[in-house]
Amino acid sequence: MNIIVCVKQIPDPETPSASFRVDEAAKKVIPAQGIAPVVNPYDPQATEAALRLKDAAGGGKITVISLGPETARDAIKHALAMGADEGVLITDPALDGIDNFQTAVALAKAIEKVGEFDLILMGRASADWDMGVVPTGVSQILGVPVVTLAKAIEANGATLKVDRVLDDGFQQVEVNTPAVISISNEFGEPRYPQLRQIMLAAKKTVQVWSAADLGLGADETGSANRWLPLEALYVPKVESNVEIIEGDTPEEKARNLALKLRAAKLI
């Protein structure tokens, strides 16, 4: 089974809120000093799903694609260290500041360039913009079905049984390959790369493609051509109404809190 996994590198969601800054004029997040970007936390689950499906099928190839700056190579390396076979990095200054919709177009072109695939897997969303539109977008552009928020996938030849997460429960669906599936965080823990695999990953190929390599036109790239123009990006004012519970001793503070909670009928 040939599987394509799309991964993204994002600012670390563990960044303390106090270190989070926005350049309102440039409508961009200012990278927090000393905090390296990370693999989008949902994406290792997509790689994990790909590895399990490849194992169950008894063979195939897993290609990891990431669109981003040169540093996004680390997100690809992480997937390769987990066991994926090859990587493709799409990087180009022309792709700086593009939105999720332009990203879906670029990824779809990259997937067509990679060639034959049975399955395209992605995390449920990227935790920075949290739109969750790229899996459906790629499926629409490529004309293949999509199943979102999968928590388990069972392949039987070209037929997949997928358990997916709904707002109020679960659903089981059947879909034929080729298809796009987004993986929910309920899928289960992704494996940790072992040292030997990390060393093997260093020898795996990562191709680098530009916007021109994908045949993207000038009207498809750049922040000026966003489908969803960004009018403003700002840090919302946190209206802090916190009441700090005082007291001379920890016991007194605890007592005052208990009384406040009781008065507010919260306990």
Next chain:
Amino acid sequence: MAGILVIAEANEGGIAPISQELLGAARQLADAGAGPVTAFIAGTEAQAKELVAYGADSAIAATNGALASGTTDAYLPAVEAAIAQSGADIVLLGQTSLGRDLGPALAFKNKTAVAMDCVELHVEGGRLHAVRSAYGGNARAKVSFRAPLQIVTVKAKSFDALPADAGRSGAVSAIDAAGESRVKVLGTSKPESTGIKLEEAPVVVSGGRGLGDPSAFAMLEQLASLLKGATGASRAACDLGWYPPSQQVGLTGKTVSPGLYIAVAISGASQHMAGMAGSKNIVAINKDADANMVKVSKFAIVDDYKKIIPALIEEIKKLA
């Protein structure tokens, strides 16, 4: 502006609360000059009539039984027929299982964008502007649309529903269109309930890396059980192996919205906030008065949790 199409949904109790809220939002946009409000529902004409009572100027019932599957493939032709019939250039959906799939599919099919999970909608210069949360709640983004058709999904509880007014009048019509689904629904199930589930607990007591010691969770469990609640943990604490991943609250864990959320030694990074920001009342116990969690709390104690939690347990016992 040409008008608004609201994609409504029904559940066992009737028109879903989110759909009532969408109609409230649509009325606000209509008042700002966005044009008439047409509502769409996969169901009966009687249900469509209810949408008029909640604020629609007219309503369309998509009566084809194939839409009951809820798949995007089945819905798309019916929704596109409703867009054509109403002439709407704004489509509002709920951020629900349906809206999360249908919004992007409708957008990409029509070469336009969808803004997901929006909390504010404005009409500016004859166009729709939408505000949504980004970076785990650390930032807000205001977006517009390049193409004529403007699609948004709306976060629950962002707009007020209007009271149902059976006296409101509006045309009701039916559409029979439906697509053939490439995704076959085999069945649905509700989550099994054993004990107090984290997501459903009225009180959640969570601990983070700041606890410094996995054995501290015993203390938090004691407090949670006293309050008939559940115990959670931040990702950092789970990654350290201090608490089971099934109890992780946050972006990559569970989303909770209890009446009372007690955050012990959790700084409040967006990873964690994404899972509990909907809590009705937050209490922070933290050594750092500047921690984000303290700022967003209703009550906070700035002190060492090792002294506070045992004392709090004793004080709550006294009140019982």
